[in-house]
Amino acid sequence: MPNLTQQTSYMPADIRITIDHGLGCLTLDRPQAMNSLSLDMIRTMSQALSAWRTDENVHAALINSSTPKAFCAGGDIRFFYDVGIAGLRGGSALLEDFFTEEYALNHLIHHYPKPYIALMDGIVMGGGMGITQSSAAARIRIVTERTRMAMPEVNIGLFPDVGGGYFLSRLPGQIGTYLGLTGEIAGAADALYADLADVFIPRKELPALLTLLASVKDRQYRQAIDEFAAPFAEQIDPANSVLARQRDLIDRHFSHDNVAAIVESLKQDDDPFAKKTLDSLLQRSPLMVCVSLEQIRRSANMELADCLRLERTMVRRCFEHGEVLEGIRALVIDKDHAPQWRPASLAEVSQEMIAPFFESAWPAYAHPLRELD
């Protein structure tokens, strides 16, 4: 990789990097796979963001997409499958590197010292959430009318990783538990209501926004974006979003600390939203729904670094178990949408099956993310 601090434009595979009037821009450019993240893309982003952290020529970082199809549909699950299947026969260093480096990127973004602006236009899922929601104080998350956000991992036999335990457990009420256990999609108004986004800007205004950001004075990015977005605020009403309207119901049913109680609670409710929610929940991996609830509850009182370390252990256990390979097979390999979950029903999931996902695969001194703070 060239020295990004001295270049204004660089185009490795699947990602474009530019620096324009103080704005360091990462443009995801892998439209054929919905901008899903490869290990190379993660490495490129990590290297650029690390270099820009101390580069006086870069005042803010921005991440967006080259395609209206998607912002980012997550980690490259075809790669997970190919390498995971090979890994079953002898371990895979590439898969280990992928998760270690993706979670380290989430941590880097969380502690980013400069404004980190995310244009979340289109699909934002899984790893796409990780590179936007893991940002902390310096973040400016922009949604459009086409934003479709989700943590859909339970649909592929995984759990909400990339810092999901951390940010889902900190959303208002039980919204994070609901989103993490059902994998349901949130639109722009939902995202604003649930503090998964900061401002709404219509898609057609994004080119004008980029022009404006290249001329921001005195590093006042937040103020410039807020002023630009102000006229569009009336086009969207977070108070009328699905999550706002269903908030009482969500909080009531998802406040339980075991999945059986959540399911029982939903079954007792005749409301159509409760029925739809129950249907979604029952289609996901029963084992991983239970593991995910345990993860979200544990993560509520943990720092991000500890959440990511826990996720790193959990993801290792997921590939050992193989549920994730079956989930990916059904969704994008064979596309039969009929995963054969193990076990097949929630009633068969026992505490003895959940516990191993939380047992570290390494002694503390050898954990791949031991140096995160």
Ligand SMILES: C/C=C/C(=O)SCCNC(=O)CCNC(=O)[C@H](O)C(C)(C)COP(=O)(O)OP(=O)(O)OC[C@H]1O[C@@H](n2cnc3c(N)ncnc32)[C@H](O)[C@@H]1OP(=O)(O)O
């Ligand atoms: C550590 C990180 C963990 C994670 O992030 S786990 C992954 C979390 N994300 C997901 O589970 C999303 C998986 N993708 C989907 O559910 C669907 O896709 C979408 C809802 C995003 C879009 O659906 P539709 O509009 O019908 O498009 P399409 O035909 O499914 O996708 C277009 C092409 O994009 C590929 N693709 C989509 N998402 C991914 C992905 N995450 N990794 C790799 N490829 C992906 C597909 O396979 C397909 O390609 P082809 O036409 O060649 O079959």
